[in-house]
Amino acid sequence: MTGGDDDARGARIRPQNRPDSNWPSGLDVDAVVAGGWTPVPFRNFVLKIFSRCDLDCDYCYMYRGPDQSWRDQPRAMSRAVVGWTARRISEHAAAHGLDRVGVVLHGGEPLLAGPDLIAHTITAVREAAGPRVRVDVSVQTNGTRLDDDYLALFARHGVRIGISLDGDRAAHDLHRRTADGHGSHARVTEALHRLSGGPHRALFGGLLCTIDLRNDPVGTYRELLRHRPPLVDFLLPHGNWTTPPPGRIPDDPATPYADWLAAVFDEWYGAPVRQTRVRVLEQILTLLLGGRAGPEGLGLEPTAYLVVETDGRIGQDDALRTAYPGAAATGLHVARDAFDTALRHPPFVARQLSAQALAAPCRACRLHRVCGGGHYVHRYRAGSGFANPSVYCPDLYALISHVRRRLTADIADLRTAGAGAA
Numbered sequence: 001m002t003g004g005d006d007d008a009r010g011a012r013i014r015p016q017n018r019p020d021s022n023w024p025s026g027l028d029v030d031a032v033v034a035g036g037w038t039p040v041p042f043r044n045f046v047l048k049i050f051s052r053c054d055l056d057c058d059y060c061y062m063y064r065g066p067d068q069s070w071r072d073q074p075r076a077m078s079r080a081v082v083g084w085t086a087r088r089i090s091e092h093a094a095a096h097g098l099d100r101v102g103v104v105l106h107g108g109e110p111l112l113a114g115p116d117l118i119a120h121t122i123t124a125v126r127e128a129a130g131p132r133v134r135v136d137v138s139v140q141t142n143g144t145r146l147d148d149d150y151l152a153l154f155a156r157h158g159v160r161i162g163i164s165l166d167g168d169r170a171a172h173d174l175h176r177r178t179a180d181g182h183g184s185h186a187r188v189t190e191a192l193h194r195l196s197g198g199p200h201r202a203l204f205g206g207l208l209c210t211i212d213l214r215n216d217p218v219g220t221y222r223e224l225l226r227h228r229p230p231l232v233d234f235l236l237p238h239g240n241w242t243t244p245p246p247g248r249i250p251d252d253p254a255t256p257y258a259d260w261l262a263a264v265f266d267e268w269y270g271a272p273v274r275q276t277r278v279r280v281l282e283q284i285l286t287l288l289l290g291g292r293a294g295p296e297g298l299g300l301e302p303t304a305y306l307v308v309e310t311d312g313r314i315g316q317d318d319a320l321r322t323a324y325p326g327a328a329a330t331g332l333h334v335a336r337d338a339f340d341t342a343l344r345h346p347p348f349v350a351r352q353l354s355a356q357a358l359a360a361p362c363r364a365c366r367l368h369r370v371c372g373g374g375h376y377v378h379r380y381r382a383g384s385g386f387a388n389p390s391v392y393c394p395d396l397y398a399l400i401s402h403v404r405r406r407l408t409a410d411i412a413d414l415r416t417a418g419a420g421a422a
């Protein structure tokens with residue numbers, strides 16, 4: 001991006017923090033383009049191949065949130081939509097010279113789509129992409145249907161598997177239950193045993209754990225470790241300034257989520273042997289050291305993924321549904337719109353503007369290059385849209401500061417040791 005911070009064009013691009021400005025809906029995309037912004041092509045495509053779920057988790061952003069548009073979606077993605085989507089991915093990769101893209105099979109619960117549709121989708125996307133584009137496929141599942149047949153299917157197609165697990169039986173079944181109230185922990189851990197301990201372990205992508213402050217952080221982390229995950233993704237529960245997450249009182253200086261994750265950090269970082277990767281903690285370490293941490297959650301990397309719904313509508317991050325009905329919609333469809341059209345859609349543009357897309361308090365914050373204003377979804381406030389710091393701001397500041405203190409102390413020790421050895 002070019003242009004001075006205080007020029008008039010910048011004023012039309014940056015969030016203004018006015019209570020009547022539902023940013024980025026008024027974003028002047030022409031001004032952004034005139035300022036030299038170059039779109040970053042989409043590299044990851046989330047395909048919602050099935051729009052219903054066999055669980056009824058009480059924190060689900062899809063079924064329990066304000067956006068109930070899933071009710072209008074067909075249950076499964078049709079083969080026609082799969083075909084259009086495959087061609088759009090191929091077209092986008094060719095237009096931008098991409099030699100590698102990622103496809104995430106998602107839902108609802110994607111395994112409800114059945115093995116035939118799953119195999120067909122993977123094959124269609126790879127065939128359309130051709131031999132010059134590598135298509136990395138992963139699936140994010142609740143794990144309840146992950147049997148030997150599915151494992152064999154995923155092994156044949158080289159699909160990485162991510163599973164949602166919130167901790168031990170009590171922690172997991174607190175939220176992740178069937179519609180008639182039965183916990184899913186037993187079935188999920190059975191599937192994990194099959195995946196982690198069997199011949200298909202190489203397919204294990206990691207565990208997704210949504211934080212509940214009532215669960216002990218170190219106990220939860222150790223429980224997840226029992227399944228030997230290569231990666232743990234701790235998720236902050238979705239919420240925003242208008243609908244705050246559990247235990248997060250907007251503007252309250254208390255930092256319960258930072259305290260929770262800091263306890264995990266101390267356990268993980270202080271372990272004599274690295275037992276797994278923890279995405280959010282690795283991201284903070286990498287960003288503090290000046291590196292790049294990828295587009296999700298923290299830092300200032302441009303967002304470069306989109307969602308295709310079962311009916312072919314092109315959407316943004318599904319978690320935006322927690323803000324208001326229609327927040328994730330674009331009005332675009334794979335049958336008529338190229339993904340390049342989505343690249344000029346104001347919300348996608350806004351999420352590629354790095355520091356320029358941050359609210360004024362974030363731009364002034366000394367940790368903004370690491371924090372990046374937090375997850376975009378958590379910035380929403382009715383009336384001002386996404387032109388706000390994260391509702392988790394005190395937690396993010398405290399957690400990053402905690403990691404920074406530990407890192408700074410270790411670097412100082414290394415320097416002292418180096419000086420002593422010289």
Ligand code: SF4
Pocket residue numbers: 361362363365366367368371372373374389390392393394396397
């Ligand atoms: S810590 Fe708070 S003010 Fe600083 S960048 Fe993050 S959300 Fe913004």
